[in-house]
Amino acid sequence: MNEKITMPTAAFYLRLSDSEKTGFESGSISSQREILKSYSKNNGLFSVYTFKEYCDDGFGGMNFERPQFKKLLGDVQTGQIKCILVKDLSRFFRNYIEAGRYIEDVFPFLAVRLIAVNDGFDSSLSSCDFLCTAFKNIANELYSRELSEKVIHSRRLHASTGSLLSAYAPYGYIKKDGKLFPDNEAAQTVIRIFRLYSGGLSKTVIAGVLNNENVPSPLMLRRKRNEHFSCGCAKEKCLWSVSAISAILKDRRYTGDLVYGKRVPKAIGSRKSVYTAPNEWITAKNCHEPIVPRSLFEKVNNGS
Numbered sequence: 001m002n003e004k005i006t007m008p009t010a011a012f013y014l015r016l017s018d019s020e021k022t023g024f025e026s027g028s029i030s031s032q033r034e035i036l037k038s039y040s041k042n043n044g045l046f047s048v049y050t051f052k053e054y055c056d057d058g059f060g061g062m063n064f065e066r067p068q069f070k071k072l073l074g075d076v077q078t079g080q081i082k083c084i085l086v087k088d089l090s091r092f093f094r095n096y097i098e099a100g101r102y103i104e105d106v107f108p109f110l111a112v113r114l115i116a117v118n119d120g121f122d123s124s125l126s127s128c129d130f131l132c133t134a135f136k137n138i139a140n141e142l143y144s145r146e147l148s149e150k151v152i153h154s155r156r157l158h159a160s161t162g163s164l165l166s167a168y169a170p171y172g173y174i175k176k177d178g179k180l181f182p183d184n185e186a187a188q189t190v191i192r193i194f195r196l197y198s199g200g201l202s203k204t205v206i207a208g209v210l211n212n213e214n215v216p217s218p219l220m221l222r223r224k225r226n227e228h229f230s231c232g233c234a235k236e237k238c239l240w241s242v243s244a245i246s247a248i249l250k251d252r253r254y255t256g257d258l259v260y261g262k263r264v265p266k267a268i269g270s271r272k273s274v275y276t277a278p279n280e281w282i283t284a285k286n287c288h289e290p291i292v293p294r295s296l297f298e299k300v301n302n303g304s
Helices: 027-042 044-048 067-077 096-109 130-160 184-198 203-212 218-224 242-250 294-303
Strands: 009-016 050-057 083-086 113-116 173-176 179-182 258-260 263-265 273-275 282-284
Touching: 009 027, 009 067, 027 050, 027 083, 050 067, 096 113, 184 203, 184 242, 184 294, 203 242, 218 242, 242 294
Parallel strands: 009 050, 009 083, 083 113
Antiparallel strands: 173 179, 258 282, 263 273
């Protein structure tokens, strides 16, 4: 009886950061895929391999919590993957210490071959100089940090001049050419919320009043505008809630000001963010037409 022959599996790993994205499936992802396919096709050694693709589209190289990256490492540890192909080492990692650990210790221990096509690196070849590769990783890490710092600095500069950085306008406004303009009907609801709360009604009661009158909530308005904003709905209705009322009452943008820096990345290259102290915020005053008088906003927030 013939024994079943199991073909070894090689992995294509593809990655692109948010700042590099250009389309539904990022253009560079398709480019990386074609480079790896071409390399494996033209290399006779891979004729006995099957291939599996792992793709993290929208993750920085210094973030090791990439879902497909973690899945790939899990498959490597269980012996499913015997070879990993990447366009270049920066697609796989931009942290020199971690790169060295994987290339010198982890992968050799697991008998896994790593190939970075554009870097000319193949861990199975003794002729490959890891020292040269290490310098490339250091350069990649420094580049990633510098790029992140430049992005943060640019956002702060734009915020200080009153430019709107958020993708969507807050409830009560519409966004046009990077500026905010009052959305008449929703703006009337905003000022009404402030006046009702200032008059002594609780957030729970205000939410109930608006729901009873079928006033479109912020989530419902976004849905009507086809802003592709995902939200959980009960019976296809987005209802007013205490948290929605609270968010509106605390939003300084209704006074005509813009505030940036309430949340910042936990670390350079991190997708996680942390709240900052008020004295670290950047506030640009009188950037657009206010909906709520500053005196009313201060009264509500100083007393809430």
